[in-house]
Amino acid sequence: ERGRLQRLLHTPAVTMDDEKIQLLANIEMPEDAQAALKAGALGVGLFRSEFLFMGRHGQLPDEEEQYRAYKKAVEGMEGLPVTIRTVDVGADKPLDESVHDDAHLNPALGLRAIRWSLAEPAMFLTQLRAILRAAAHGKVRLLIPMLAHASEIRQTLAHIERARAQLDRRGDVYGPVQLGAMIEIPAAALSLPLFLKYFDFLSIGTNDLIQYTLAIDRADESVAHLYDPLHPAVLRLVADTIAECRAQGKDVSVCGEMAGDVTLTRLLLGLGLRSFSMHPAQILAVKQEILRSDTTKLALWAQRVRTAEDPALEMAGGYV
Ligand code: PEP
């Protein structure tokens, strides 16, 4: 099976009805760019920068260290786009407690991701400067995690402007970036016009979107059986986000685990998704599903699935 999949490495990801699908990689460290290229990824859809921050005792990576790491990922992708997400710590991704205290009432609902970045402006500006400088070496897309409020969006944009002004003052070289937001809080998925007003692209983080829609801790084994990507409410938020982006001509991808799950590839295609970002090891198997799919047939079927009382049962019935 692996050998058979390997033969698809250089085959373009195109459906039977000629829809071109973008398959991107999720990476955690700059060295992972190698694996991404080897798997045939057309770019990095999610670089989880928090992995540079984890396992550090007291000292976070400074601007130079971060700049070198982002530049390495960008150069490693040889001209393909790299989506760098600003640090997303807290809850399931703890930092050393001397730098980020996770002993809050409920860390998943607490000071994590962009909330922490906005609470630590010096740290945030350092990261933004490093990313903007790395953008001088290739195509960089800047992605912001866990946004929900208009005020957070405006503050984030102001910080990006400030980081640019600081670089200008220093006379440092930096490049242009496309700006994107993660849609991973239900409130964000229900505020799409706001997000489409401010951002060039959106990326759906289904791992957290499922967690927050269903009130199921993604790391809690005792409720894992209720963690359901196919709950109609989750499908509605995912489907609406894809549809709104397409209607406005904005790029949208899914970068949560759903994107790399071959049992969901056809459903996501049917909902209109054309860009998937996943662990490099999943890319070829997803590509194989794409090559066998016809999106015109899948669109009708996907509408039936997502409006069914029990979408999993509806899917078990087959797709044509
Ligand atoms: C997600 O929430 O789906 C996502 C891609 O981000 P992470 O898994 O890093 O929280």
Ligand code: MG
């Ligand atoms: Mg997330």
